[in-house]
Amino acid sequence: MKSKTIFTRLLTGFMAAALIVAVPAKAVRADSFKVVTVGGDLNAQQKADMLKYFGVDEKTANIVTVNIDEEKKYLADSVSNDKIGTKSISCSYIEPTSSGGLNVSVNNVTWVDSNMIKNALITAGITNANVKVSAPFKVSGTAALTGILKGFENSSKGAKIDEDKKKTANQELTTTAALGDMIGKDQASKVINDIKAQVVKDKPKDEAAIKEIVQSELKKYDLKLSSEDVDKITALMNKINGLNLNFSDIKDQIGQVSNQLKDVLTSPEAKGFFSKLIEAIKSIFAKIFG
Structure with a gap:
């Protein structure tokens, strides 16, 4: 009787295993994370x-x-x-x-x-x-x-992104692009990146303190923007400050972007471009006022 029970259990196990093998597995795409x-x-x-x-x-x-x-x-x-x-x-x-x-x-x-x-x-x-x-x-x-x-x-990460982060990130993109129209894309990205790094790192207590950081960073680049443009950047940084980003979590990426832009802006090609631009401006003024 005991041997019959053991045989029955073994037979059941083999049948179950056979069913697992027989039923085709759901297709998994190797690149489904893209x-x-x-x-x-x-x-x-x-x-x-x-x-x-x-x-x-x-x-x-x-x-x-x-x-x-x-x-x-x-x-x-x-x-x-x-x-x-x-x-x-x-x-x-x-x-x-x-x-x-x-x-x-x-x-x-x-x-x-x-x-x-x-x-x-x-x-x-x-x-x-x-x-x-x-x-x-x-x-x-x-x-x-x-x-x-x-x-x-919708990727393998599948994590829902906070709505405030989405809106602020989009505002950052468009604010930087608008600044890029005035001072150049690379320069604008570098300025906004540096201001953001300082704001996230310092976590200023109010908008007035944020504005001080904005003006201080702009001064480093010898940029004289209108009060309206300064206010727009300050408003953006105020929203970024409200996201409570952890500087240690993003400092490597911020540094990566900053270093890449620094290399671009200090390259011989960039210097040559700016030199030609300055000479062209001087030439225009010479024709007008000369």
């Missing part, structure tokens, strides 16, 4: 071209659509409607990583650049990822961050 966000107003061909550009397809990445209403939700308070547009076009590729910092590249984007996006991502709490931004034709790129953050939330 996400591509596509503008909701792209046609089928444009979408296919974007997937090809990012080197993925619907089998190797999670494809997420971003619409214009989502973009306006985060941009309406910080940028004019002509910059936002009426259609959702920008696309992005997001691959979260566990180390290596932020690697960002842009294509067909005219108003924002990779360093501006990096800085905004750091504010949003993303410190390690490979990111590509593109569009089927030239766009301002203001909506890129909305897509990236949505893509990150």
Whole structure:
């Protein structure tokens, strides 16, 4: 009787094992941690071209659509409607990583650049990822961050990003881009990055103290901005200060961006460009007043 019971148990075990082997496992995509966000107003061909550009397809990445209403939700308070547009076009590729910092590249984007996006991502709490931004034709790129953050939330990390961080990061992106129109993209990214680092590190007690930091950093760069522009940067930094970011968590990424920009701004090419620019300005004034 005992042997019969043992035999029955063994037979049941073998049958269960056979069923596990026989039932096909759910397909797991090796690259499922990659996400591509596509503008909701792209046609089928444009979408296919974007997937090809990012080197993925619907089998190797999670494809997420971003619409214009989502973009306006985060941009309406910080940028004019002509910059936002009426259609959702920008696309992005997001691959979260566990180390290596932020690697960002842009294509067909005219108003924002990779360093501006990096800085905004750091504010949003993303410190390690490979990111590509593109569009089927030239766009301002203001909506890129909305897509990236949505893509990150739909990636393997799957963590919901705080709404205040999203809005503040988008405001940082557009504020830096506007400053870039006045002093150059790289210089603007460096200035905003340095001010942010000081604010996050010092955690000033009020907006007046934040404004002192802003003015002090601008003075280092010998930048004389209008009181309105100073107030805009101060308002942005006040929001960043309210996020209670931990400096130790982001100092490496902030330092990485700062060092890269420093190398760019002090390169022989950059110096040559600024020298030519100064000479061109002198020549114009000489013709007018000479």
